[in-house]
Amino acid sequence: MKYLSRVCASLALTIAGLSSVNADEYNHRYSKGDNVNFYVHKVGPYANPQEGYNYYSLPFCAPDNEHHPEKPNSAKNEGLFNKLRSNSIGEYLGGHALRHSGHSVQYAPDAAYTESCTKSSLTKEEADKFIKATKDQWLYQMYLDDLPVWGMVGEMYSKDEDTAKTPHVYTQRAVVVQYNKDRIIEVDLVSDPDSLVEIKPGIELKFQTKFVWEPSTKEFRSRFDKYLDKPFFKHHIHWFSLFNSFMMVLFLMGLVALILVRTLRKDYARYALSSGDIEEDAEYDEDGKPIETEGLVKGGNDDYGWKQVHGDVFRSPAMLTIFSAVLGTGWQLIVLTLGVILFAVAGPIHGEVHEDRGEMQHAIIMCYCFSSIVSGYVGGSYFKLYNTTKSGGKKGSDSKWQVAMFLTVILFPLVVVGILSILNGIALVYGTVNYVPFLVIVKVFFIWIFVSVPLCIFGTLAGRHAKIGGVKGTAGCLSTTDFPCRVNAIARPIPEDAPWYGKPMNLIPFAGLLSFGSIFIELYYVLTSIWNYKIYHVYGFLLGVYGILAIVVSMTTIIVVYFCLNAENYLWQWTAFISGGSTAGYVFLYGIYYFMFKTAMTGFIQTMFYFGYMSLMSLTLGMLCGTIAHFSANRFVRTIFQNVKLD
DSSP, rough: OHHHHHHHHHHGGGTTOOOOOOHHHTTOOOTTTTTTOOOEEEEETOOOOOOOOOOOGOOOOOOOOOSSTTSSSSSTTTTTOOOOOOOOHHHHHOOOOOOOOOOBBSSSSHHHHHHHHEEEEOOHHHHHHHHHHHHHEEEEEEEEETTTEEEEEEEEEEESSSSHHHHHHHHEEEEEEEEEETTTEEEEEOOOGGGGOOOOTOOEEEEEEEEEEEEOOOOOOOOEEEEEEEEHHHHHHHHHHHHHHHHHHHHHHHHHHHIIIIIHHHHHHHHHHHHTTTGGGOOOTTSSOOOOOOOOOSSSSSSSSSGGGGTTTOOOOOSHHHHHHHHHHHHHHHHHHHHHHHHHTTTTHHOOGGTTHHHHHHHHHHHHHHHHHHHHHHHHHHHHHHHHHOOOOOOOOTTTTTHHHHHHHHHHHHHHHHHHHHHHHHHHHTTTOOOOOOOHHEEEEEEIIIIIIIHHHHHHHHHHHOOOOOOOOOTEEEEOSSSSEEEEOOOOOSOOOOOOHHHGHHHHHHHHHHHHHTTTHHHHHHHHHHTTTTTOOOHHHHHHHHHHHHHHHHHHHHHHHHHHHHOOOHHHHHHHHHHHHHHHHHHHHHHHHOOOOOOOOOHHHHHHHHHHHHHHHHHHHHHHHHHHHHHHHHHHHHHHHHOOOOO
16 A cells, blocks of 8 residues: 555546656666756745745756756757656645756766856846845755755855955755665755855856765665654653643543533433422421422422523524535535544555655545535535424425535635635745646646535535434424424523623633643644744644544533523524634634744745635634534533423
8 A cells, every 4th residue: 555645646636637757756766877857946035935936036057967958968858957847736736846957967876976057247136136045044945856955045154253244155065865775865965165155246156066976774764754853743842732631631521521410410400390200209398398409499490591492492593504504614624634634644554745745735635525525415414404493394495405505515615715816826926936827726626626516516415315303393383303302483582681601702712712722732833844844744643632622622612502501592503613613713813923923934925825824724723623513512402402301
């Protein structure tokens, strides 16, 4: 199953026309003297990871070899310099549009060799580009056999301390390649500090790149270890945060158990006393008055509490069509996230996702497409279930199911396309490498329209025709399905004098804060991986935190819903969803804090990309957590009303 991920990606994206790669690049095996492609990726400010430009947007000169378009040795090599590599959809979506560097690299030559070129008479415009790149600490990224290397364009330098520092550019660098038999194991790039040249208009720059090949005994499977920064990700703080989150789960589970075992038991006893079910067990004093049992008095105490809303608790939520689509999308995101994490956790089986550019993007596309059937089924079945209570069970009253299905299909893609279109437009205007070509967008659209949409429609139809048994309606009540209680025809007014702990707006912020507290340490590691040149690889941690988050969201939502129902507020569906979804607000606020105090990002491009991605991440997490919250609240509400005797 070594190449399972590649096979699956190829099957899912065949209609998109994914381009094949060179066999040597794919297998990472070479023979002595074979050509090894050396690609350039981007150049840009170190502090702004998303602000990357074409490497040759700076006035670097092309190597004087057969790949240069002015010096072709054959038709095959003509124009290879700066030519766009055949990249996959995942690579384009990840901003990895590689181009050929123009360097001629051969596998394991007998001696080191140097490629050089001369940039004569810098114009003022070219000099200004180098000066800006040096002052803003620009670095470039290159790839040799899929191994990345980085190098600084230049630095501010002066020969003595009394002289002001001026922009200098590196003109000599060494690419050191370690190999083991027929495989490349490690690549390093070292810039020579003695080659710094001050940038001035009219000067001549002679760039040299020396390729040094060294044998190594390291294993091929460990060649990415140097990029993983294991001490950072597996620090004791990381382990402690996971333990701390686990203890929070135990506390919340204990709190919920207290509510379910003690408080609800008292509620059941009180309701039973009021209905006379335990008349024979009642105790009386000498005057014949009932004695309090566990703080409860028999008789007449059934006029408050959550039992009073039994005829309204399963009433259709407001904006049912939208709510059905939101829940369907939320379940799709739950399955999508779990699928992607499990795919990454199984990296040792099929290949680590961080070793192949675009692999994570391929996994997301695959999981999103195939989980569309889940969103359709949940949205369709939920709309059918609650539309009956909304319309009184009249024939043909579910005519809006097509609208619900359409919203389920389009809701999340519309949000994603809206945000990414803005970012892609910015990338196009400013000429960054993050721009996704129109043809790639068309391919993704066809994948969505021919795979995701049909599966979502099929899921909706399956959900609508699912047989759900339940309680039949009676006089004065609406017909219901799969509900423990009948729904009254006339809605009960919600008390306005509820205590502060019975008002949703007072409880929701605390629920979101507790949920955020279970993930904020892991969120720091995720954001650092995205914005500070780290490679996230501890997906086992992420899977554990994902499970903890689901439990915390469930527990806090149950508490919120119980207090609201006890205040006779039966509008629990949206309350539960917003209670879980409020976690997203704290995530976005933390994103603002991280941007201001944990990074040195500046400029319009980087700011827009950062907050665009944070908005998308927060919205996705909000829908996911809101759906988990609604699921747990739904099970809780059904359970407590199944176990109480109604008149």
